Amino acid sequence: MSFEASAVTCKGFRFAGVAAGIKKKGGLDVGVIAADAPAAVAAVFTGNRVKAAPVRLSMAALRAARGRARALVVNSGNANACTGRQGAADARAMAAATARAVGARPGEVLVASTGVIGEPLPMARVQAGIAAAGAALTTGGWDDFARAILTTDRQAKTARRSLRVGGHPLTLLGCTKGAGMIAPNMATTLTFVVTDARVAPAALARAPRAAVTPTFNAIAVDGDTSTNDMLAVMASGQTGPALAGKTLAAFTAALTELCADLATQLMRDGEGVHHVVTVRVRGAASARAAHAVARRVATSPLVKTAIAGGDPNWGRILCAVGNAGIALDPDRVGLAIGDVVVVRRGARAPGYDEARAAAVMQAPTYAVTIDLGAGSASASFLACDLSHEYVSINADYRS
Amino acid sequence: MSFEASAVTCKGFRFAGVAAGIKKKGGLDVGVIAADAPAAVAAVFTGNRVKAAPVRLSMAALRAARGRARALVVNSGNANACTGRQGAADARAMAAATARAVGARPGEVLVASTGVIGEPLPMARVQAGIAAAGAALTTGGWDDFARAILTTDRQAKTARRSLRVGGHPLTLLGCTKGAGMIAPNMATTLTFVVTDARVAPAALARAPRAAVTPTFNAIAVDGDTSTNDMLAVMASGQTGPALAGKTLAAFTAALTELCADLATQLMRDGEGVHHVVTVRVRGAASARAAHAVARRVATSPLVKTAIAGGDPNWGRILCAVGNAGIALDPDRVGLAIGDVVVVRRGARAPGYDEARAAAVMQAPTYAVTIDLGAGSASASFLACDLSHEYVSINADYRS
Numbered sequence: 001m002s003f004e005a006s007a008v009t010c011k012g013f014r015f016a017g018v019a020a021g022i023k024k025k026g027g028l029d030v031g032v033i034a035a036d037a038p039a040a041v042a043a044v045f046t047g048n049r050v051k052a053a054p055v056r057l058s059m060a061a062l063r064a065a066r067g068r069a070r071a072l073v074v075n076s077g078n079a080n081a082c083t084g085r086q087g088a089a090d091a092r093a094m095a096a097a098t099a100r101a102v103g104a105r106p107g108e109v110l111v112a113s114t115g116v117i118g119e120p121l122p123m124a125r126v127q128a129g130i131a132a133a134g135a136a137l138t139t140g141g142w143d144d145f146a147r148a149i150l151t152t153d154r155q156a157k158t159a160r161r162s163l164r165v166g167g168h169p170l171t172l173l174g175c176t177k178g179a180g181m182i183a184p185n186m187a188t189t190l191t192f193v194v195t196d197a198r199v200a201p202a203a204l205a206r207a208p209r210a211a212v213t214p215t216f217n218a219i220a221v222d223g224d225t226s227t228n229d230m231l232a233v234m235a236s237g238q239t240g241p242a243l244a245g246k247t248l249a250a251f252t253a254a255l256t257e258l259c260a261d262l263a264t265q266l267m268r269d270g271e272g273v274h275h276v277v278t279v280r281v282r283g284a285a286s287a288r289a290a291h292a293v294a295r296r297v298a299t300s301p302l303v304k305t306a307i308a309g310g311d312p313n314w315g316r317i318l319c320a321v322g323n324a325g326i327a328l329d330p331d332r333v334g335l336a337i338g339d340v341v342v343v344r345r346g347a348r349a350p351g352y353d354e355a356r357a358a359a360v361m362q363a364p365t366y367a368v369t370i371d372l373g374a375g376s377a378s379a380s381f382l383a384c385d386l387s388h389e390y391v392s393i394n395a396d397y398r399s
Numbered sequence: 400m401s402f403e404a405s406a407v408t409c410k411g412f413r414f415a416g417v418a419a420g421i422k423k424k425g426g427l428d429v430g431v432i433a434a435d436a437p438a439a440v441a442a443v444f445t446g447n448r449v450k451a452a453p454v455r456l457s458m459a460a461l462r463a464a465r466g467r468a469r470a471l472v473v474n475s476g477n478a479n480a481c482t483g484r485q486g487a488a489d490a491r492a493m494a495a496a497t498a499r500a501v502g503a504r505p506g507e508v509l510v511a512s513t514g515v516i517g518e519p520l521p522m523a524r525v526q527a528g529i530a531a532a533g534a535a536l537t538t539g540g541w542d543d544f545a546r547a548i549l550t551t552d553r554q555a556k557t558a559r560r561s562l563r564v565g566g567h568p569l570t571l572l573g574c575t576k577g578a579g580m581i582a583p584n585m586a587t588t589l590t591f592v593v594t595d596a597r598v599a600p601a602a603l604a605r606a607p608r609a610a611v612t613p614t615f616n617a618i619a620v621d622g623d624t625s626t627n628d629m630l631a632v633m634a635s636g637q638t639g640p641a642l643a644g645k646t647l648a649a650f651t652a653a654l655t656e657l658c659a660d661l662a663t664q665l666m667r668d669g670e671g672v673h674h675v676v677t678v679r680v681r682g683a684a685s686a687r688a689a690h691a692v693a694r695r696v697a698t699s700p701l702v703k704t705a706i707a708g709g710d711p712n713w714g715r716i717l718c719a720v721g722n723a724g725i726a727l728d729p730d731r732v733g734l735a736i737g738d739v740v741v742v743r744r745g746a747r748a749p750g751y752d753e754a755r756a757a758a759v760m761q762a763p764t765y766a767v768t769i770d771l772g773a774g775s776a777s778a779s780f781l782a783c784d785l786s787h788e789y790v791s792i793n794a795d796y797r798s
Contacts, residue, residue: 049722050721051721086746117713224722301700302793305793306794314516315478315515319625323623330449343481386790391789394708395707
C-alpha cells in the first residue's frame, strides 16, 4: 500500500517525538500521542509476572477511567522495570508531566517505557522531553512518534489500514518496535494504534485481544516475554457511525490485518534474523493443540539452528512436535518444507529429495507445514533463525 | 573417587562394546549388557510423544516381563526414530539377535538407539555387531560398553558408587551420553546403571524416577527433550539382603548421587559449553514453583547468552522469573550472583558492584541464587551458556 507522507494523520489526534537524551546513542526517545477529547482505549499488557512500573500504572489508569484516555507518553532507552518504589513514583511523574503538557488530568494518561531494565529513569531529562513533546504536538507528527519508541531496531515499523463504514472512510495507524526480547536490554515489544473510528470503550475492549492472538502472540524470536510489553488502541471517534455488530467485526478484522503487518515487520527487523519461517499446523484436534505445536516448533533451539544452517533436519521438527505436550499419534504426522513433502505417516516420504528441501530453506521466507492427522483445526506461527548474530548481540553487548 | 580399572565390574553382569560400522566416523557403536540370570529392571523413558521404535519396544517388554530382563542392547549412530513400521521391525530384530547371542528369549531384551533421526538402521551391520558383541561379553567390558553408546560426546562419562548394606558391599556402575539434544542429530540422552544389589522389581520400580527428578530432570542445554531418552537400572541380586525400607532408601540415595555425578558430567561435556551455572531458587511457596522458576531461568535464551558473555544483565534473570507461570510478588524477589547481592526486594541492591558480579561470571562454574520471598521451598537446576559453538554445531553440521 502506498500513500503520500502528508496523508499520515488520524482525525482527533496529534503526535510528537523528541530527543531528550535518554538513549545513550541519541535520537528521538520521548513520544506523546494526544487526543483532542477523551478517546476510547483498549490495551493488552505483558503476561510476565514482573511488570514494569509504567505497565502497572497504565493497567490501573485504564481500569479507573473505564477505558478512556486523553494521552499516551512513551520513553525509549530505559524500561523503568525492577526499579521499586522510585520506579512507580517516576511513572506517576511522567503521567503528571504529560497531563500538564496536553491539558488533561494525570489519570487520563497512559505511560509506556522500553529499554534497559533496573536503572532509574533520568527524570530531569524525561520531564524536559515531555514538555518539549507537548510543545511539538502536531497532526503530522506520527512518524516522529513511531521513531521515538525505537531502541535497537534497525528501522521504524509502521502500517496503515483503511476501511469504509456506512460511506465513511476510517483510518487505522499502527507502529511497533522490538521483537520479543531479542535485542540487548530492549526488553519490550510496544505497539500503538490510533483510529478515528467511533467505538465505545466496552465495544473496543475485546478488539486488541482478538487482533493479537493470531499476530503478535504467534511470533517468537526467543520465547522470552518482556516485563514491558503493551499494545494499546486509541479511538478518537471523529469519523463515521458508532461501531457495533458487523461494523465492529470489520474494524476488528482491519485491526488484525494491521497487527499482522506490524508483527511480520518485527520479525524481519529482528537482530540476527535472516529467515522468517511460517510454521503452519493443520489437521489438529483443536485450535489450542495446533497453536501449541506451532509454537513449540517455532521456538525449538534445534529447529531454529537448523533454519540458520538451511539444513532440512526434519527429525528435529518431529521431535519438537512430540514435545508440544498434546496427545498425538506420531504415525499419522506429515511434514512439508515449502512444497517438498518430507514425511508421510510419521516416516520419511518415499522419493523425498533432501536437496530440494535444502534449496527451499535458502529463501528469506518460506513455510513449514505440519499435518497432525487428528482433526481439522489449524494455526500458524512465525519462526526465525537462531544465528551467530543473535548470540553476539546478546552475549557481547555489555561486556 | 579413584579406583583401579580392573575393579570396574558388577557381580552378575557381563558387558561388551564393538565397532559395527554404524557411526560414520567409526568407533564402538554396538553395546550389550548381559545378566547371568534375569535381573530386576526399572526405567524411565522420554516424555516426548514421538517415541523412537526402541523406546516403544523397551516400554512394552518391561511391562510384559513385569520388571525383569536378561539383556540390553544399544546402538549409536542411528536413533531408529520416525522410521515407521520398518523401524519397529528393526527394533524387534535387534532384540531377537541379542536374545540369540546371550541365550535368552527376545522378550527379555531391552533395546536403545541413539543418533540420526529418520534414517533406516543398517541392519546387516547391526546384526553382525550384536553377534560380535555377544562373543565379546566379559565381566570387565564396562568401559567398552560406555564408549559404545557415545555419539558426538567428547569423552565417555561413567561413575561409580558403593554402599554397605548389612555388612555387604554393594556396587552401582553408571554411564551416560549426550546432553539434551545439544549435539547435532544425537537426539538422545541414554543412561544405564547396573548394580549387584538384590531388589525386587516392585521395590526397584520407583528408584529411577526418584533419582532423575533432582538430577537428569534438572539440567538443560537447550530444553529439547529427545525421542529416544531412556534411563535404565538393572539389578542382578548377587550381593546382600533384599532391599526394603531403610536399605532401599539408602540404595535410592546412592543411585541419586550417581545420577547427579553423571548429569554434571553431561553438562560439562556439552558441545559449546564453557560455563555450568547452578540456578538455585529458594523462598518458594512450593517445590513445584521453585522448580518452575529454576527451569525457566536456566532455559531462557537471554539468560544463556548473558552467561556466554559473562554479563551480569540481571534484568533478564528477573524477566525470566516473571515468565515462569507461577504466582509471584516481584517486590519481594532477591537475587545474588555468586556471593554478590544484586537485587533486594525487586530492585537493585544498595551498593551493588557490577564489576564484582562480572568477575564471578568468568568462572567455569558458579551459582545464581534467587529468593522469591514467598515460602520455604527450594530447587536447583543446572544451566549452561548459549554460545557461538552451539550455533555452529547445530546450524552447520549437515549443510
